[in-house]
Amino acid sequence: MISPIPVPTTGQIHVPARAARLVVEDLTALYGNRVALAGVSIAFPEQSVTALIGPSGCGKSTFLRCLNRIHEAAGTATVRGRVLLDGQDIYAPEVNPIVIRRRVGMVFQRANPFPTMSILDDVTTGLRYAGRARTRMERVEQAERVLRMAALWDEVKDKLNQPGIALSGGQQQRLCIARALAVNPDILLMDEPTSALDPIATAQIEELITSLADAYTMVCVSHNMQQAARISDFTAFMLAGSDYVGHLVEVGETDKIFTRPQDQRTEDYITGRFG
Amino acid sequence: MRLRHLASGAGVVGSGLCAGIAAGILMLILAYVVREGAPAVNWSFLTGVPHPVGVPGGGVANGIVGSAIIVGLATVIALPIGTLTGIYLALYGRGPFADAIRFLADVLSGIPSIAIGLFAYTIFVAPFRHFSGASASVAFAILMLPLIIRTGEEAIGGVPKRVREGALALGISSYAATMHVVVPAARAGLMTGLLLAVARVTGETAPLLFTAFGSQFWELNPTNPMASLALQVFTYAISPYEDWHQQAWAGALLLILAVFILNVLARFALRSRTSR
Numbered sequence: 255m256i257s258p259i260p261v262p263t264t265g266q267i268h269v270p271a272r273a274a275r276l277v278v279e280d281l282t283a284l285y286g287n288r289v290a291l292a293g294v295s296i297a298f299p300e301q302s303v304t305a306l307i308g309p310s311g312c313g314k315s316t317f318l319r320c321l322n323r324i325h326e327a328a329g330t331a332t333v334r335g336r337v338l339l340d341g342q343d344i345y346a347p348e349v350n351p352i353v354i355r356r357r358v359g360m361v362f363q364r365a366n367p368f369p370t371m372s373i374l375d376d377v378t379t380g381l382r383y384a385g386r387a388r389t390r391m392e393r394v395e396q397a398e399r400v401l402r403m404a405a406l407w408d409e410v411k412d413k414l415n416q417p418g419i420a421l422s423g424g425q426q427q428r429l430c431i432a433r434a435l436a437v438n439p440d441i442l443l444m445d446e447p448t449s450a451l452d453p454i455a456t457a458q459i460e461e462l463i464t465s466l467a468d469a470y471t472m473v474c475v476s477h478n479m480q481q482a483a484r485i486s487d488f489t490a491f492m493l494a495g496s497d498y499v500g501h502l503v504e505v506g507e508t509d510k511i512f513t514r515p516q517d518q519r520t521e522d523y524i525t526g527r528f529g
Numbered sequence: 530m531r532l533r534h535l536a537s538g539a540g541v542v543g544s545g546l547c548a549g550i551a552a553g554i555l556m557l558i559l560a561y562v563v564r565e566g567a568p569a570v571n572w573s574f575l576t577g578v579p580h581p582v583g584v585p586g587g588g589v590a591n592g593i594v595g596s597a598i599i600v601g602l603a604t605v606i607a608l609p610i611g612t613l614t615g616i617y618l619a620l621y622g623r624g625p626f627a628d629a630i631r632f633l634a635d636v637l638s639g640i641p642s643i644a645i646g647l648f649a650y651t652i653f654v655a656p657f658r659h660f661s662g663a664s665a666s667v668a669f670a671i672l673m674l675p676l677i678i679r680t681g682e683e684a685i686g687g688v689p690k691r692v693r694e695g696a697l698a699l700g701i702s703s704y705a706a707t708m709h710v711v712v713p714a715a716r717a718g719l720m721t722g723l724l725l726a727v728a729r730v731t732g733e734t735a736p737l738l739f740t741a742f743g744s745q746f747w748e749l750n751p752t753n754p755m756a757s758l759a760l761q762v763f764t765y766a767i768s769p770y771e772d773w774h775q776q777a778w779a780g781a782l783l784l785i786l787a788v789f790i791l792n793v794l795a796r797f798a799l800r801s802r803t804s805r
Contacts (some may be wrong), residue, residue: 369713
């Protein structure tokens with residue numbers, strides 16, 4: 255396991271000791287003129303889960319949305335700084351965000367199956383538009399592969415032609431995970447993937463996240479500290495100052511963050527003194 | 530305490546009474562049109578063309594077909610423009626430009642249809658010195674636009690943002706995400722808007738007076754003057770002949786039926802959305 259040891263530099267910059275698949279350098283995200291988060295530097299090691307924790311409004315989701323350039327889909331939103339995916343800046347002018355989003359998958363807070371699509375069509379949407387699954391046979395094969403990875407195959411194999419929105423909330427979320435996996439991303443981003451689910455569905459998703467960590471670089475926003483402790487190898491704590499601008503306070507191995515945080519604010523948050 | 534109950538009771542009774550009067554007037558109109566028009570509705574009325582003055586019988590088939598062609602052509606013009614504008618407003622509609630479009634659409638929906646007919650006349654009839662069904666379609670399309678735009682914006686805006694973002698996050702182009710994921714999800718609302726817009730213009734007469742002009746014959750070519758059911762009702766109603774008066778009522782009955790059916794379909798389309 256690669257250990258991200260904060261390197262002392264100016265300001266709130268934290269860089270792991272070794273280069274990772276996804277490296278963020280001095281990232282600032284804006285909505286129009288309003289700065290939502292500033293000066294975030296962090297690296298996400300390969301084959302691990304990094305949890306992003308922090309109180310509401312600290313910019314966790316905004317930060318996550320900068321990592322696959324979905325942030326800019328919201329009209330006036332812009333980004334400064336660099337996000338390096340295998341060494342290449344995804345915000346470089348020649349980079350096509352569509353290509354980035356195929357390499358950096360995302361699962362949302364609330365399951366979002368496509369309302370008019372069957373389970374089969376839904377799970378293969380990314381493949382079909384990338385021209386990677388032309389025949390129905392290919393699509394079924396690919397669907398089975400990723401639905402098995404998402405531990406959903408046995409539950410839906412007899413109703414691939416039924417609409418995804420007819421599934422339960424937990425099944426819908428696993429469908430969305432399968433859909434994200436189908437395009438073979440390198441990175442998987444998850445934005446509070448269990449916050450709308452019951453405890454049993456939550457446990458299933460958490461188990462899935464842990465099993466996927468062997469193959470993917472994962473970043474998971476979580477509102478729930480117990481969950482972050484359960485599923486992640488590394489934990490990053492974010493906090494918004496009195497100016498409502500989010501910053502990265504501290505990042506490190508999850509064990510260390512939860513037992514011996516270096517920053518007083520992290521300790522206060524983890525021990526429940528605020529947030 | 531007593532007074533408050535009294536006032537509340539009076540309010541309920543009063544508003545109920547007004548609702549009853551409104552519904553009653555509507556029923557009265559319907560009943561009257563049915564009474565006057567129904568006897569004249571028969572097979573030859575539905576399938577024949579108008580007979581010359583003095584020859585009994587004759588029908589409005591050319592008007593029904595003319596109305597269908599004019600409204601159909603108007604739909605072909607207004608649907609893509611209106612839907613795309615609705616998509617633009619719902620997905621990218623921030624700032625003064627979008628607000629201006631919304632405002633103009635609202636203003637447009639309030640402009641008297643005869644003014645729009647006059648506009649179509651100036652642009653598409655006068656320069657060619659020739660009345661045409663197509664010029665009527667242009668006028669109708671303009672009348673349909675605000676309805677399609679605003680219901681389209683509402684329908685597209687009603688699709689949760691996370692659905693569109695979910696598609697974008699898979700590495701799908703913005704165009705495909707919009708057209709193949711968001712628009713299908715909004716189809717019930719879009720269909721409702723379209724049906725209401727069609728219903729809106731089906732009974733319109735004023736813009737036709739100096740665009741389609743009307744015709745006593747079969748006319749399937751929209752570059753020529755064309756018959757229309759609403760126009761025939763108008764022509765027959767102001768004529769001095771008793772049997773034409775009755776045909777006017779019968780035509781009015783058909784128009785009301787068509788609009789009624791369109792509204793029921795619109796309701797139906799909307800319900801299929803909410804049941805999901």
